[in-house]
Amino acid sequence: MFQCAVSWQRGARWCRQLRKSDRAKMEFWDDAVVKNTPPTIEDIYRSPGHLIRRCQQISASVFADELGEFGLTPVQYASLLAIRDRPDIDQRSLGRMIAIDRSTIGTVMKGLEDRELITRTTPPNNLRIKVMRVTERGESLLIKSVNAIANVQKRLLAPLCPEDQKTLLRLLSQVVDVNNSQSRAPLEIKKEP
Numbered sequence: 001m002f003q004c005a006v007s008w009q010r011g012a013r014w015c016r017q018l019r020k021s022d023r024a025k026m027e028f029w030d031d032a033v034v035k036n037t038p039p040t041i042e043d044i045y046r047s048p049g050h051l052i053r054r055c056q057q058i059s060a061s062v063f064a065d066e067l068g069e070f071g072l073t074p075v076q077y078a079s080l081l082a083i084r085d086r087p088d089i090d091q092r093s094l095g096r097m098i099a100i101d102r103s104t105i106g107t108v109m110k111g112l113e114d115r116e117l118i119t120r121t122t123p124p125n126n127l128r129i130k131v132m133r134v135t136e137r138g139e140s141l142l143i144k145s146v147n148a149i150a151n152v153q154k155r156l157l158a159p160l161c162p163e164d165q166k167t168l169l170r171l172l173s174q175v176v177d178v179n180n181s182q183s184r185a186p187l188e189i190k191k192e193p
Contacts, residue, residue: 055156062155066148070141071115075100075108077149080138083118088131096188117141 044050063074072080078098083089089097095105109132112118117138120130134142157165180186 059152059156063152066152066155067145070145070148072141072145073108075104076112077145079105079108079112080117080134080142083132084134084139084142087133088123090129090131092129093190094132095185097190099183099185099187101185112138 039047060074063077067077075098079094079100082094082097086093086097091105091109092102094100094109095102100108109118109120109130113120115137116135118132118134120132123129123131157168160168176187
């Protein structure tokens, strides 16, 4: 709790500094201002792409800090959850479900299988695919990592008050949902019947 309060205070201080220096304005990115002049590095620091990339870097670092003892990457963790929730899912469907390209998903599945966290089998009715299930060992790892994954989310959002946390998640979801089709591996969520 104390760490959250300290982080929130740092975040609030940073916001005040941002306002004081007038960095919150995105003047360069305003169509009325853009001319034939390249942006400055300060413009880049305020750009959505840069900020999203930095958030992803920070998220990956926090994930590694919290889940390092489990030896899981964010993609492996998402894969385990999806396979657990959809037993006998095939690799192609899994890739669409967690927005990972086909070449990457095969490598991820091999790693999980080598660690005996999942099984991959070829169903007799379709010899061209492999379907997956989480093993007891994989389920045990998911259970043991519950607090660690919760800590990742808490640490990432700690600089924000609860209302701002909800706003950030809502806005990020909107950006992702609207731009999903522009991804190299679009997310395709299918509801179970």
